[in-house]
Amino acid sequence: MSEKLSVQPYKGTRDFYPQEMRLRNWFFGVIRRELENAAFDEYNGPMLESLELYAAKSGEEIANKQTYNFMDRGERHLAIRPEMTPTVARMVAAKIGDLSFPLKWFSIPNMYRYEATQRGRLREFWQLNVDIFGCNTYEADLEVITSAIRILRAYGADETMFTVRINNRRFFNDVIAAITDKNAEESRLVSKVIDRKNKVTRESYEKDLRALGLSDEQIGKIDALYSMNVAQATALCPDSVGSCELRSLFAALEKMGLDKFCVFDFGIIRGLDYYTGTVFEVFDNAPENNRAMFGGGRYDNLVDLFVKNAKISGVGYGMGDVTLENFLVTHKLVPASFGSGVKVLVTRFEDVPYEAYTSLAERLRDAGIVSSVYLGQKKFGKQLEYAVKGEYSHAVIMGGDEYARGVVRLKNLLTREEKEISLDALIEELQ
Amino acid sequence: MSEKLSVQPYKGTRDFYPQEMRLRNWFFGVIRRELENAAFDEYNGPMLESLELYAAKSGEEIANKQTYNFMDRGERHLAIRPEMTPTVARMVAAKIGDLSFPLKWFSIPNMYRYEATQRGRLREFWQLNVDIFGCNTYEADLEVITSAIRILRAYGADETMFTVRINNRRFFNDVIAAITDKNAEESRLVSKVIDRKNKVTRESYEKDLRALGLSDEQIGKIDALYSMNVAQATALCPDSVGSCELRSLFAALEKMGLDKFCVFDFGIIRGLDYYTGTVFEVFDNAPENNRAMFGGGRYDNLVDLFVKNAKISGVGYGMGDVTLENFLVTHKLVPASFGSGVKVLVTRFEDVPYEAYTSLAERLRDAGIVSSVYLGQKKFGKQLEYAVKGEYSHAVIMGGDEYARGVVRLKNLLTREEKEISLDALIEELQ
Numbered sequence: 001m002s003e004k005l006s007v008q009p010y011k012g013t014r015d016f017y018p019q020e021m022r023l024r025n026w027f028f029g030v031i032r033r034e035l036e037n038a039a040f041d042e043y044n045g046p047m048l049e050s051l052e053l054y055a056a057k058s059g060e061e062i063a064n065k066q067t068y069n070f071m072d073r074g075e076r077h078l079a080i081r082p083e084m085t086p087t088v089a090r091m092v093a094a095k096i097g098d099l100s101f102p103l104k105w106f107s108i109p110n111m112y113r114y115e116a117t118q119r120g121r122l123r124e125f126w127q128l129n130v131d132i133f134g135c136n137t138y139e140a141d142l143e144v145i146t147s148a149i150r151i152l153r154a155y156g157a158d159e160t161m162f163t164v165r166i167n168n169r170r171f172f173n174d175v176i177a178a179i180t181d182k183n184a185e186e187s188r189l190v191s192k193v194i195d196r197k198n199k200v201t202r203e204s205y206e207k208d209l210r211a212l213g214l215s216d217e218q219i220g221k222i223d224a225l226y227s228m229n230v231a232q233a234t235a236l237c238p239d240s241v242g243s244c245e246l247r248s249l250f251a252a253l254e255k256m257g258l259d260k261f262c263v264f265d266f267g268i269i270r271g272l273d274y275y276t277g278t279v280f281e282v283f284d285n286a287p288e289n290n291r292a293m294f295g296g297g298r299y300d301n302l303v304d305l306f307v308k309n310a311k312i313s314g315v316g317y318g319m320g321d322v323t324l325e326n327f328l329v330t331h332k333l334v335p336a337s338f339g340s341g342v343k344v345l346v347t348r349f350e351d352v353p354y355e356a357y358t359s360l361a362e363r364l365r366d367a368g369i370v371s372s373v374y375l376g377q378k379k380f381g382k383q384l385e386y387a388v389k390g391e392y393s394h395a396v397i398m399g400g401d402e403y404a405r406g407v408v409r410l411k412n413l414l415t416r417e418e419k420e421i422s423l424d425a426l427i428e429e430l431q
Numbered sequence: 432m433s434e435k436l437s438v439q440p441y442k443g444t445r446d447f448y449p450q451e452m453r454l455r456n457w458f459f460g461v462i463r464r465e466l467e468n469a470a471f472d473e474y475n476g477p478m479l480e481s482l483e484l485y486a487a488k489s490g491e492e493i494a495n496k497q498t499y500n501f502m503d504r505g506e507r508h509l510a511i512r513p514e515m516t517p518t519v520a521r522m523v524a525a526k527i528g529d530l531s532f533p534l535k536w537f538s539i540p541n542m543y544r545y546e547a548t549q550r551g552r553l554r555e556f557w558q559l560n561v562d563i564f565g566c567n568t569y570e571a572d573l574e575v576i577t578s579a580i581r582i583l584r585a586y587g588a589d590e591t592m593f594t595v596r597i598n599n600r601r602f603f604n605d606v607i608a609a610i611t612d613k614n615a616e617e618s619r620l621v622s623k624v625i626d627r628k629n630k631v632t633r634e635s636y637e638k639d640l641r642a643l644g645l646s647d648e649q650i651g652k653i654d655a656l657y658s659m660n661v662a663q664a665t666a667l668c669p670d671s672v673g674s675c676e677l678r679s680l681f682a683a684l685e686k687m688g689l690d691k692f693c694v695f696d697f698g699i700i701r702g703l704d705y706y707t708g709t710v711f712e713v714f715d716n717a718p719e720n721n722r723a724m725f726g727g728g729r730y731d732n733l734v735d736l737f738v739k740n741a742k743i744s745g746v747g748y749g750m751g752d753v754t755l756e757n758f759l760v761t762h763k764l765v766p767a768s769f770g771s772g773v774k775v776l777v778t779r780f781e782d783v784p785y786e787a788y789t790s791l792a793e794r795l796r797d798a799g800i801v802s803s804v805y806l807g808q809k810k811f812g813k814q815l816e817y818a819v820k821g822e823y824s825h826a827v828i829m830g831g832d833e834y835a836r837g838v839v840r841l842k843n844l845l846t847r848e849e850k851e852i853s854l855d856a857l858i859e860e861l862q
Contacts, residue, residue: 005487007525007737010509013477015522018536021473037796039774039803039821042452046444046555047478047511047541048499056436068479068509070501073545078441078499080478080511091446094438100820102806105449110478110541114504124477135806139785143806146789150796255786256793306438343470354570355686358577362687365468365581372470375533375566375574389531390470 012123022338024126024321027155027328028108031128034151038143040104040130045087047110051077053086056305057274068112080112083318084129085302092133093306101134101312104143120291120323128324130296131316133303138248140315141278141298145253148282148294148317149261155333162293162327165265166249166280169297171234171242172269178237179221180214190214194222195269230264245277276300278315284323286330293327294319342430344371344394345387347380351400360396360408360423367427371396388413394430443554453769455557455752458586458759459539462559465582469574471535471561476518478541482508484517487736488705499543511543514749515560516733523564524737532565532743535574551722551754559755561727562747564734569679571746572709572729576684579713579725579748580692586764593724593758596696597680597711600728602665602673603700609668610652611645621645625653626700661695676708707731709746715754717761724758725750773861775802775825776818778811782831791827791839791854798858802827819844825861 009015016024032042054063063069069079081087084107092099107129117123130147132140145164152162176194177187193208200208209219225233230250234243246264253259270279279297284290296317303310328334346361348354357373364371374383380397387395397409397418408426411418421429440446447455463473485494494500500510512518515538523530538560548554561578563571576595583593607625608618624639631639640650656664661681665674677695684690701710710728715721727748734741759765777792779785788804795802805814811828818826828840828849839857842849852860 004739005484005521005736006481007521009477009521010479010481010507013479015477015518015525016475017522017526018472018474021475024475025473034796037799037801038792039776039801039823041449042456043449044447044452044455046440046446048441048444048543048555050437050441053436068501068503070499072499076441087446090436090438090440091448094446095448100817104803104806112479124479132806137807139804139806142789143804146793150793252786252789255784256790306436308435345470353686355683358573358683359687361469362577362581365465368468370468370470372535373570373574375535375563375570376568386531392470 010123012117014122014124023325023334026335026338027321027324028126030154031106031108031151034154035106035130035147038104038147038150040106040147043088043091043105043107044109045081045084045091045107047081048078049081049087049090051079053090054079054082057086057302066113066115068114081109082111082113084109084111084127085131085299085316085318086305088129088131089302089314090306092312093303093310096303096307096310096312102140103131103133105133106130120289120320120326122322126321128319128321129316131314133312133314135315136298136300136313138245138252138278141245141249142252144296144315144317145249145262145280146256146258148319149258152282155328157327157331157333159260161285161331162261163283163285164262164280165268165283165292166246166262166278167265167268168242168246168278169269169275170277171237171240171246172266174237174240174242175225175233176222179218182213186212195271198267225266228264228266233264233266242277249278270295270297274299280317282317282319284327284330286327289323289326289330291323293323341393342369343390343392344369344396344430345383345390345392346371346373346396346398347383347387348374348377349380349399350377352398352403356398356403360398364427364430367431369427369430384411384413396426441554443548445553445555454756454765457766457769458752458755459557461585462537462539462582465585466537466561466578469535469578469581471537471578474519474522474536474538475540476512476515476522476538478512479509480512480518480521482510484521485510485513488517488733497544497546499545512540513542513544515540515542515558516562516730516747516749517736519560519562520733520745521737523743524734524741527734527738527741527743533571534562534564536564537561551720551751551757553753557752559750559752560747562745564743564745566746567729567731567744569676569683569709572676572680573683575727575746575748576680576693576711577687577689579750580689583713586759588758588762588764590691592716592762593692594714594716595693595711596699596714596723597677597693597709598696598699599673599677599709600700600706601708602668602671602677603697605668605671605673606656606664607653610649613644617643629698656697659695659697664695664697673708680709701726701728705730711748713748713750715758715761717758720754720757720761722754724754772824773800774821774823775800775827775861776814776821776823777802777804777827777829778814778818779805779808780811780830781808783829783834787829787834791829795858795861798862800858800861815842815844827857 051069067079067082110126112124197205230246234246253262268279268281275297277298281292282294294317298315300313303312346357348357361371361373395411407420407422410421482500498510498513541557543555628636661677665677684693699710699712706728708729712723713725715724725748729746731744734743777788779788792802792804826842838851838853841852
């Protein structure tokens with residue numbers, strides 16, 4: 001077999017070399033720290049699930065088309081998870097009697113979607129999922145939105161860099177019904193047209209609304225909603241539960257000083273069949289990253305897929321690693337270096353027993369100092385070159401003479417300073 | 432649709448609820464800390480790879496049978512990774528000119544194997560992979576074995592709990608040739624029989640060796656190898672490169688005080704076609720966990736699958752999360768609690784503005800104190816119950832009276848002590 005295998009990763013997937021991995025470990029680390037700090041608990045589930053889980057949530061056609069799915073040898077139709085929500089709903093349902101609600105949970109799983117790749121969208125990605133189960137009032141909506149803002153602020157982001165765009169599906173339904181004066185069924189048809197607004201021409205949009213009997217005045221009233229603030233918008237149907245939720249949420253955000261990050265945006269709908277209350281998206285304000293980074297909202301019926309009348313309301317969001325990384329890089333929020341600083345290469349000479357080097361490295365490691373013996377038998381100059389390329393901060397030099405006297409030379413690779421030091425003093429010097 | 436979906440995860444996979452996730456984060460955290468401390472760099476790659484990657488390493492039949500594999504819509508035959516080694520070899524090959532060798536790399540990916548489930552073996556698992564590329568002498572073998580021992584010692588394990596069993600494939604070939612006095616081709620047939628020794632009866636084993644022309648004396652000499660130490664074994668073919676590597680390795684282990692964890696074991700072979708030098712397995716000494724936890728060795732030809740004459744030698748090991756967890760639990764090495772200790776529930780009363788609670792929780796979080804507001808509107812007793820179940824250490828109580836006076840009551844949920852404290856003193860008290 002002289003034909004060589006390709007070194008390219010599969011389309012839409014990525015290799016993470018140590019440099020990229022350090023970046024990821026840093027930004028996932030910030031997320032974990034902030035969420036654990038706010039008493040969210042981490043969970044995880046399997047990468048493979050029954051395909052019917054996704055079909056039950058999104059419909060069979062979408063589930064088939066957007067997932068990697070296949071039969072196992074026992075004729076079970078499986079899918080690689082394209083999202084985490086069905087898994088977490090399954091897990092909540094499985095232990096519904098044992099869990100102490102409200103649950104505050106998060107996960108950062110890898111997942112796959114079968115779709116065309118573009119900036120900010122790959123086939124394999126990691127997605128932060130944050131959810132609160134078992135609290136059906138605005139306080140939980142506030143808590144998940146607060147957590148998204150906390151994460152971005154922890155990276156050093158401010159209100160010029162991102163915007164939380166908030167709407168409410170109950171408000172949406174009620175205000176459309178109020179403007180059009182239609183019953184629930186007819187109003188739903190109008191909602192479907194509005195949901196597709198950005199995907200069709202203005203002409204086609206107006207034509208579809210007129211076909212449902214809307215007047216120019218009614219169409220104008222709907223248009224006006226897109227530039228209203230929350231007080232103006234909710235005044236159109238003041239008694240709606242959705243209006244009340246929006247007002248409570250925005251009042252709390254204001255009193256917490258978080259309103260500068262948030263706006264009411266009637267354009268946020270997020271899929272008609274799924275969300276039932278607050279919906280929101282966090283947008284990167286940079287024009288080159290023209291996508292929502294976080295998206296989520298309240299969903300009421302998901303645990304019911306598994307347990308009859310579960311009545312466990314959930315609210316949460318997902319955030320992909322690809323859009324987050326674009327955000328951090330574009331806004332220059334990535335630190336220049338992730339290292340702890342001290343990293344020691346113990347260089348090696350032929351006239352000293354090798355174990356003297358490995359024992360020294362082990363002693364440094366025991367003291368919590370990152371260190372390695374140079375592996376191999378290259379000349380000293382090559383060893384130093386390796387140290388510099390590998391971002392080591394110090395080299396320890398112990399030839400036969402130093403070994404006999406129980407000392408080493410410690411070279412600082414940044415300043416190029418070098419000094420002789422006893423083995424015992426070395427650890428203290430480096431700590 | 433009244434038929435409810437199953438709450439069970441797919442066979443051979445696991446749900447990780449927060450309690451199990453804390454355990455995993457702890458034991459993976461120990462691994463990361465120890466390996467980073469020894470200057471190993473973390474990497475990762477895609478969950479899906481081209482099936483031919485695994486076929487090239489293990490043969491088409493095994494690759495097909497043991498992996499979850501399927502065609503994508505572009506007729507690419509993909510597999511969910513059953514192991515990490517082909518991926519890391521591909522990554523090394525892709526950047527062979529840019530990387531600074533020797534590389535010290537590790538990864539903790541999730542992966543799938545299509546096999547019957549049993550204790551210590553599931554279909555979805557996580558596997559630590561540690562590899563050194565670009566150093567073809569025993570020093571790299573020593574470094575990876577040292578890292579395995581360091582990880583287990585970091586959990587508190589000692590030499591009574593695990594054993595590193597070491598052999599060498601060059602030595603194996605040479606000693607078989609020496610005992611049987613056969614050429615390479617004939618000797619290879621003998622090796623194949625020896626490799627299957629534990630899978631057949633003693634009778635069948637001896638019959639197969641006699642069929643290849645071995646005398647009872649020769650069979651006895653092979654038997655004797657299984658109870659020899661490294662000095663006795665290598666004396667049988669003292670000039671073998673493998674003997675030399677074994678002696679160097681064991682001498683260094685002894686001088687580093689690590690020989691108490693290690694034994695020479697002629698029974699460690701690990702697949703005939705793959706390994707080329709040192710091979711080793713780390714066994715759990717507990718009889719109920721009768722499996723190797725770590726397994727690995729030196730392989731020379733893997734990067735060559737991608738790059739002609741790459742000549743990058745590798746040595747490394749894999750360790751699965753399932754066997755590790757069994758080990759830690761069996762030897763009682765899991766800490767009673769993983770928490771930082773302080774975790775504060777801010778309880779809630781109707782006569783205080785809600786934002787007073789959320790702002791207080793945000794201040795505590797800003798100070799690095801894990802805290803949450805109780806979400807919902809249950810009675811105080813229910814809120815305290817929730818705090819105790821959720822392993823909160825403290826409850827902050829601020830009713831209308833306290834709010835008016837700028838104080839809170841701080842209740843220690845372990846000691847049940849309660850005291851009044853000013854808002855400003857609260858953070859200091861909890862830190």
